[in-house]
Amino acid sequence: MTPHATYPATQFRIARPTHQLDAVVAFYTEGLGLPLLYRFEAHAGYRGAMIGLPGVGHHLEFTEHDDGAPCPAPSKDNLLVLYFPGRQELDVISRRLEDHGVRPVAPENPYWEKKGLTFEDPDGWRVVLFEGSFGGGGRST
Template sequence: MTTPHLRLARPTRDLAAAELFWVDGLGLDVLWRGAGTEPGEHDLTMVGWRDAQWHLELVGGPHLAVTPSPTKEDLFVLYLDSPVDDALVRRLEQCGGTRVSGGPYWDRWGVTIADPDGYRLVLSTRAWANT
């Protein structure tokens, strides 16, 4: 069986600000970009690492039907299996992120940064284990 590819789509108020955070801040690549030209279509920027089995689709533009409404539980967790680099956290903040408390568990095991729309990125010091 092949490994499925995962897409996570999120609305954004400002596609350029979201791209700055995820690409320049975190270091993801722009995998695809498209402009919604017809009613009901959206502007899209897909970001991720080229060899990963997932990508994050940022959805914006004038035809966006919803406003981003993140909660404290809307987490995008990256398991680093190492300490969080302070320079990475500073770069994410310089690119529009805000360091926030992730609660006792995530504060113990990593750093939580809210993106420009308020969605939370957790940089976890733990390793992912699917056992």
């Protein structure tokens, strides 16, 4: 039995604050084309949105608080990597982002330049569109 088959968690969420929720949601939904799964208002002073990939048990959550939220600038190597089966599919999403005024940036790690494009969301967090897959052996192919 593989180690992951025995792990009891069935979903995961990556959550982070922002001070510009609407712009961040637009980047991930309109720019990247990811579906908005859920949006909530006025929960103990928090508003937020869950964004994910279709049909999978993991998603991103972005929250904004009425009193603001300290959002320290991320390093240029804090990445969300989205894998695409081919360059054609990657280019469709890249064009969507560029149509929304988002241009590629140089990655901190030149590895991502080989078969990918790096973009920054409105808070400066980076997203890599990568042609290939992660094989589980520690390397993206």
